[in-house]
Amino acid sequence: xxxxxxxxxxxxxxxxxxxxxxxxxxxxxxxxxxxxxxxxxxxxxxxxxxxxxxxxxxxxxxxxxxxxxxxxxxxxxxxxxxxxxxxxxxxxxxxxxxxxxxxxxxxxxxxxxxxxxxxxxxxxxxxxxxxxxxxxxxxxxxxxxxxxxxxxxxxxxxxxxxxxxxxxxxxxxxxxxxxxxxxxxxxxxx
Amino acid sequence: xxxxxxxxxxxxxxxxxxxxxxxxxxxxxxxxxxxxxxxxxxxxxxxxxxxxxxxxxxxxxxxxxxxxxxxxxxxxxxxxxxxxxxxxxxxxxxxxxxxxxxxxxxxxxxxxxxxxxxxxxxxxxxxxxxxxxxxxxxxxxxxxxxxxxxxxxxxxxxxxxxxxxxxxxxxxxxxxxxxxxxxxxxxxxx
DNA sequence: CACAGATTTCAGAAACTACTGAAATGAGTG
DNA sequence: CACTCATTTCAGTAGTTTCTGAAATCTGTG
Numbered sequence: 409x410x411x412x413x414x415x416x417x418x419x420x421x422x423x424x425x426x427x428x429x430x431x432x433x434x435x436x437x438x439x440x441x442x443x444x445x446x447x448x449x450x451x452x453x454x455x456x457x458x459x460x461x462x463x464x465x466x467x468x469x470x471x472x473x474x475x476x477x478x479x480x481x482x483x484x485x486x487x488x489x490x491x492x493x494x495x496x497x498x499x500x501x502x503x504x505x506x507x508x509x510x511x512x513x514x515x516x517x518x519x520x521x522x523x524x525x526x527x528x529x530x531x532x533x534x535x536x537x538x539x540x541x542x543x544x545x546x547x548x549x550x551x552x553x554x555x556x557x558x559x560x561x562x563x564x565x566x567x568x569x570x571x572x573x574x575x576x577x578x579x580x581x582x583x584x585x586x587x588x589x590x591x592x593x594x595x596x597x598x
Numbered sequence: 599x600x601x602x603x604x605x606x607x608x609x610x611x612x613x614x615x616x617x618x619x620x621x622x623x624x625x626x627x628x629x630x631x632x633x634x635x636x637x638x639x640x641x642x643x644x645x646x647x648x649x650x651x652x653x654x655x656x657x658x659x660x661x662x663x664x665x666x667x668x669x670x671x672x673x674x675x676x677x678x679x680x681x682x683x684x685x686x687x688x689x690x691x692x693x694x695x696x697x698x699x700x701x702x703x704x705x706x707x708x709x710x711x712x713x714x715x716x717x718x719x720x721x722x723x724x725x726x727x728x729x730x731x732x733x734x735x736x737x738x739x740x741x742x743x744x745x746x747x748x749x750x751x752x753x754x755x756x757x758x759x760x761x762x763x764x765x766x767x768x769x770x771x772x773x774x775x776x777x778x779x780x781x782x783x784x785x786x787x788x
Numbered sequence: 789c790a791c792a793g794a795t796t797t798c799a800g801a802a803a804c805t806a807c808t809g810a811a812a813t814g815a816g817t818g
Numbered sequence: 819c820a821c822t823c824a825t826t827t828c829a830g831t832a833g834t835t836t837c838t839g840a841a842a843t844c845t846g847t848g
Contacts, residue, residue, distance in 0.1 A: 412723045414713050418730060421709045428620055428702050432806065443733075444726035451825075461808050466826060487816070488824065497736045512618050519611045523604050533602045536634035540608060543633075546687045549759050556762030564766050569739050572746035575765055576754050622836065641795075651838050656796060677794065677846070 411457055415444055419458070431475075434460055435468045439477060439493065448481040448490035475507050498562040505554070513551060520544040601647055605634055609648070620701075621665075624650055625658045629667060629683065638671040638680035666693050688752040695744070703741060710734040 411419065419440045426436020437458055442449060449457075454465045469491060472478040477500065481490040494500055520540055528534040560568065568575075601609065609630040616626020627648055632639060639647075641655045648655075659681060662668045667690065671680040684690055710730050718724040750758065758765075 412719055412726070414716050414718070414723055414730075415726050417709070417713055418726070421706065425702065425706055430618055430620075434806080444729050446722070446725045463809075463826075463828090464807055467807090470826085497732045501736060512615065516611065516615055519607070523607055526604050528604070529602055532636070533604055535636045536602070536605050536608070539634050540604075542687045546691060549756065553759040553762050556764075560763055560766065566739065568765060569743040571765075572743050573750055574746075575758060575761075576750065624836080653796075653798090653839075654837055657837090660796085679795080 411441075415441070418444060431471075432468075434458070434464055435471050438465065438468050439472060442478060442491055443493045445492070448479075448483075448492040450488040450490050452488075454491075476503050496562065498565065502558055505558070509551065509554070513547060517544070517547055517551070520547070601631075605631070608634060621661075622658075624648070624654055625661050628655065628658050629662060632668060632681055633683045635682070638669075638673075638682040640678040640680050642678075644681075665697050667697075686752065688755065692748055695748070699741065699744070703737060707734070707737055707741070710737070 419437050422440030423433040423437040426439075427433050429436075431439075438454055441454060441457055451462065451465045451469065454460075454469075455462050458465075469478065472491075473480075478491045478493055481492060483490060494503070520543060523540055524537060524544060526537075528537050557565070557568070609627050612630035613623040613627040616629075617623050619626075621629075628644055631644060631647055641652065641659065644650075644655045644659075645652050659668065662681075663670075668681045668683055671682060673680060684693070710733060713730055714727060714734060716727075718727050747755070747758070
């Protein structure tokens with residue numbers, strides 16, 4: 409690997425981390441390399457930089473394409489494929505979240521829904537279904553929130569994040585207004 | 599496996615999903631089983647329910663304990679260990695998030711910080727560092743937000759989630775107020 | 789302190805995943 | 819349509835992870 413120490417360290421670290429996520433080492437390394445490279449790279453450059461086989465690069469790039477994490481570029485007068493990553497980190501994050509949701513959350517959600525439709529066959533089952541219901545509610549709330557928030561432009565998202573839990577101050581305000589506007593039950597908590 | 603079809607389906611699904619996350623099949627299955635069981639189970643009950651070896655159960659429970667995802671109970675007059683999961687799903691989710699952050703995010707953050715301290719040794723390097731910086735900023739923002747929000751009680755969290763992107767309406771309001779209070783530049787966007 | 793019940797450790801077997809090199813396929817060019 | 823350059827596929831191997839059964843350890847009791 410003939411890379412600057414900084415780049416090399418980053419690439420190796422990402423490889424390691426990759427295997428803690430579902431993606432494998434090579435895929436992580438390739439992604440990291442593309443991410444820090446100013447210009448798009450072709451497969452052979454990756455082979456050389458990471459010292460792995462050509463076919464491994466090919467398969468890993470294919471996987472990254474499946475995750476929508478790389479962009480294909482063509483240089484005029486060159487038939488090779490060149491690859492980069494999208495350059496807006498928020499965009500990348502959103503893609504990642506989207507893909508992981510598709511693979512890791514949606515299937516669970518649909519299994520849960522299905523199981524909740526079954527008539528319970530025992531007391532044990534009834535209890536289990538309660539628990540499944542709780543899990544279902546939780547996941548559904550989170551995904552609804554996510555679907556809602558993911559549409560925000562990066563700038564607003566940053567503002568939202570910066571606000572953090574202070575948002576609940578607004579919630580208090582809103583509660584108070586709503587409760588005044590309605591029947592005036594109890595005053596909101598202090 | 600002598601479990602009701604519903605429970606069995608859930609346990610198997612969780613096993614499958616487990617392997618898409620970092621946790622392995624058995625660990626996922628055991629967790630699922632404990633989650634849907636009303637009463638704490640001891641290791642041998644798990645062996646019987648899932649038809650796996652005693653030692654596998656032992657190791658997997660150990661791993662779950664490492665993730666803080668199971669609780670140990672003792673029945674009076676019984677020396678065996680009994681296991682359950684915490685029963686607040688928000689609590690569980692928070693634990694999970696916490697642990698994943700510790701294992702998957704914090705190390706990256708510290709590598710990034712370290713690499714950003716290095717003096718760049720070339721133009722290539724300078725570019726790479728810009729990218730690392732962007733990634734660092736993003737991750738830091740997210741974790742700060744998370745650290746802030748995780749302290750909220752479930753109820754408020756639910757309220758926050760229900761609000762979703764509507765929160766930005768409040769942001770607009772705040773912007774307007776702030777800009778009026780200050781120098782009165784331009785009115786906020788419609 | 790020896791015994792019984794419970795749990796853990798560990799070396800090796802089984803199962804799975806990642807990686808390679810060789811061969812096949814595809815695509816533009818003369 | 820044959821040649822060349824580029825990419826992909828695939829079968830086999832290397833490498834990892836998971837799981838097991840047997841042996842070791844641990845802990846309270848008679």
